[in-house]
Amino acid sequence: MRQKWEVLMNGKQPEGGDWNFDASNRKKLPKGIVLPVPHVFAHDLQALVKEIEEASVETIGKVDASQFEWPLDRTESLELLDVFCAELLPHFGDFQDAMTPGGWSLYHSRISFALNCKMLTPLEVIQRVENEYRTRKDEIDISQAEGFIRQILGWREYVRGIYWARMPEYAQQNFFDHQRALPEWFWTGDTKMACLSDAIGQSLEHAYAHHIQRLMLTGNFALLLGSHPDAVDAWYLGIYMDAIQWVEMPNARGMSQFADGGVMATKPYVSSANYIHKMSDHCRSCRYDPKVKTGPDACPFNALYWDFFDRNAAVLRKNPRIGMAYRNLDRMDPTQRASLFEHADWIRSNIDRL
Numbered sequence: 570m571r572q573k574w575e576v577l578m579n580g581k582q583p584e585g586g587d588w589n590f591d592a593s594n595r596k597k598l599p600k601g602i603v604l605p606v607p608h609v610f611a612h613d614l615q616a617l618v619k620e621i622e623e624a625s626v627e628t629i630g631k632v633d634a635s636q637f638e639w640p641l642d643r644t645e646s647l648e649l650l651d652v653f654c655a656e657l658l659p660h661f662g663d664f665q666d667a668m669t670p671g672g673w674s675l676y677h678s679r680i681s682f683a684l685n686c687k688m689l690t691p692l693e694v695i696q697r698v699e700n701e702y703r704t705r706k707d708e709i710d711i712s713q714a715e716g717f718i719r720q721i722l723g724w725r726e727y728v729r730g731i732y733w734a735r736m737p738e739y740a741q742q743n744f745f746d747h748q749r750a751l752p753e754w755f756w757t758g759d760t761k762m763a764c765l766s767d768a769i770g771q772s773l774e775h776a777y778a779h780h781i782q783r784l785m786l787t788g789n790f791a792l793l794l795g796s797h798p799d800a801v802d803a804w805y806l807g808i809y810m811d812a813i814q815w816v817e818m819p820n821a822r823g824m825s826q827f828a829d830g831g832v833m834a835t836k837p838y839v840s841s842a843n844y845i846h847k848m849s850d851h852c853r854s855c856r857y858d859p860k861v862k863t864g865p866d867a868c869p870f871n872a873l874y875w876d877f878f879d880r881n882a883a884v885l886r887k888n889p890r891i892g893m894a895y896r897n898l899d900r901m902d903p904t905q906r907a908s909l910f911e912h913a914d915w916i917r918s919n920i921d922r923l
């Protein structure tokens with residue numbers, strides 16, 4: 570795609586000498602960093618919201634109808650893109666995967682809604698960002714520009730391709746035969762798990778969470794729990810401002826739930842508390858301890874993580890990308906294994922009280 574559209578290319582060579590600079594990206598937020606203030610709009614949509622309520626349309630989350638935050642036309646969408654380029658792009662890649670309490674959009678662009686509603690075109694965004702990089706090289710490193718452009722030229726187009734190549738069968742996929750409902754607190758954010766409470770809370774309030782919150786917090790938890798992909802799809806389709814089925818479904822059902830058995834991703838995106846602790850500072854204020862695996866203080870991600878691999882060994886053990894998890898599971902002391910699985914059972918039975 571880079572070659573085809575002549576994006577970040579120097580003749581036949583990729584700009585900066587490489588195709589991907591992720592090795593220098595994806596840092597944790599430094600202590601004491603002053604976070605950028607999200608650029609929001611303030612539309613008065615009270616009349617529209619009243620109409621929706623009067624028609625008894627079922628909704629989730631809260632909307633501040635007198636100060637609706639999202640861009641509603643092309644001019645505002647371009648304004649959001651301007652703010653992104655001026656203030657956020659220089660650190661986009663650095664903190665792309667970082668999470669912190671209350672930092673609801675960090676260095677992300679929040680242009681997905683504008684793109685999906687065609688108020689912006691993907692190519693104009695890509696060319697704009699490339700141009701910003703080429704004219705502000707002292708400020709914007711290649712790793713930031715390449716990382717951002719890859720999200721649109723790479724991921725977004727890939728997702729679109731999967732949807733149109735695989736639908737309508739894709740909507741029925743349930744590789745692990747997961748059957749559970751989502752926890753009640755997916756609709757309230759009312760859980761003692763700090764990371765999930767924060768991610769769900771902000772989703773209900775702003776109709777937005779960034780990619781890692783969607784993938785490695787809510788999506789990860791839903792998958793480890795064994796939630797039905799239909800329930801997961803419905804939740805993601807209902808909660809996010811940018812949710813349109815062609816882009817939501819391959820991300821939610823495919824990338825995050827692995828319900829397509831590996832069409833979209835080569836391995837399930839799951840993690841224990843370790844990853845969340847590494848990429849965020851949620852664990853510091855959490856009632857649960859990321860280092861504890863069983864017992865009342867244990868972070869629920871831990872037991873569910875090992876239980877997931879054990880439960881799905883028949884279909885996952887041979888996957889070369891996850892050999893390490895099975896080697897660790899095999900090496901584990903049998904008593905520790907048994908108590909992990911017992912704790913996972915306890916979590917499932919007490920899911921709405923976590």
Ligand SMILES: Cc1cc2nc3c(=O)[nH]c(=O)nc-3n(C[C@H](O)[C@H](O)[C@H](O)COP(=O)(O)OP(=O)(O)OC[C@H]3O[C@@H](n4cnc5c(N)ncnc54)[C@H](O)[C@@H]3O)c2cc1C
Binds near residue numbers: 726
């Ligand atoms: C479970 C799950 C559900 C998702 N549902 C949606 C959805 O309904 N609609 C949607 O637009 N995106 C969805 N995404 C992809 C991604 O999380 C959002 O596009 C992104 O968080 C939007 O915020 P942003 O504009 O600030 O993105 P930035 O981080 O600033 O990235 C820039 C742009 O890259 C594009 N992009 C990045 N990652 C992806 C991706 N995986 N798929 C498609 N485009 C991508 C988006 O257009 C985005 O605006 C989902 C991801 C997951 C894991």
